Amino acid sequence: MSAESLKYLMIGLITLGFLFDKFTSWLNVRQKVPQVPATLQNFLDQEKLQEAKSYQKTNYYFGLISGSFSLVITLGMLIWGGFGLLDQWVSQWVDPMILQSLLFFGLLFIGSDLLSIPFDYYHTFKIEEEFGFNKTTRKTFFGDKVKGYLVGILIGGGLLALLLWLIQELGEGFWLYFWGVAAVFMVLINMFYTSWILPLFNKLTPLEEGELKSKIMEYASSVGFSLENVFVMDGSKRSTKANAFFSGFGKKKKVVLFDTLVEQHKPEELVAVLAHEIGHFKKKHIIQSLVISILQLGVMLLLLSLFVNNPEISQAMGGDRWAVHLNLIGFALLFSPISTVLGIFMNLLSRKNEFEAERFAKETYDGKPLASALKTLSVKTLTQINPHPLHVFVNYSHPPLMERLGKLEN
Template identity: 50%
Template structure:
């Protein structure tokens, strides 16, 4: 298989993936109902439901623009040899293969994020503000960005370095050993995300004793969910939206509310 054929396959996969994603969003738009479904009428009135539909439609239509620009940029980079140009630009200055790969993917990641930065700002400070959700300040926005860059460089850089080491030292079976390492990392992050990563962005406090905590504990016992603790994070400094998630493995699962 020639490099040209591989390039065409990659371009084809990129196009099909983009079109499929857009089709799903279009179907979601089409099937938004004007009236409240019977199942949720006890939770929403008609006005709040319509507001929710309008918000989802606005975000979906905006995603058409952002994903379209990202898709066009990726297609241009593939078709015009932009990724190869970055590689040729770096090689005269960096001889170490690991450092070269880290620099290469770092530039691509940073360029991709900067390309979508105006849309991230618009989504946060215009759309979210319009619907009364936004509480993020410019300072918080860019502080989160900086923390994300540092964290991405540390974790992504470590995993990429391990991948390059596996390819160079192990050979054709590198994918087995790297797969084991990557799977172990995913398990580790699942177990310790709330205690290691989340505190870098939010303050966690245990949920105080009360009716809410009691109700959650009773429900988790009913469904045999091995609950270890319940936390509340200060997500309200970024958004007025309420949400929850759980993390952990085995008997050390945690629920986080915000």
């Protein structure tokens, strides 16, 4: 395929991907506000549902504007050869290809992030503030940006440098070696994320002794789950929204509860939430997702090895020579439809796993407090209770609220 054909193919794929995403969101936002279901009548009223619809519409129109801006920038870079011009500029400043590529991606990353800051700022301090969610200070907001840059440079830059070196030294055979390194890295991050990276952004405090911890430890013991590390995270420093998650393996496994979750729920509900998280561990969902992610990465790297030395891709990106960084960007654009399909598959699997984890919690603890916790969470986060089926199919990693309640309460 000629460079010109590849360029138009990229333009078409980006545009179609954007239109498909906004179409499913548009179908979702058009859903009429339903009557309050009987099972939620003690938790919300019609006014709260109207507020949830307003929040949904506001985020939809905001996403349409910010997404359109990003689309126009990307298409402009493709149509007028912006990526190629940037490649020509960096090649004048440094000579080794690896340094050129690192500088190229560094400038793209910083430029992209600087363009996104006004949108992120508006969403945090206008939209989230208006609906009562935001607790982030401006110091925290910009501090997170700086920390994100540092983590991105150290981890992302290090992995990128290794990838570039392997491509330079091994050619098309690079993929197998980098796959092995990336797989080890993914396992280490899963094990040590809460110890190495999360503390840079949030404070983790061991759950204090008391009724809640006693109930949690008693339940964990009853299902044969060795649990030593239960932490409370200061999620309230950024948002009123609540969550809980599980990470790690063996002695490194940790359960993390947002402080907002602890504040908003009764001990029985929190134990039920924990039972759900333990269900993921017992059903081996965490390992399953990790293995699938590693396999997906291997397939992507294998496909990349078939394109990485193609000079037409660099020319399609506006380059006047072959450059590995231009080919990496071009491949990412060409790979986007496959990435969308893989994302849909992973969401489908994730929804199945959520149902299994909730069944585990229902069978080993009690479905009623978990249902109650889901209702409280959904009301406080203005969750849509009647999402469009296509939007759910494409985007939802968790089943819709009413489906989850139907299985827990029946």
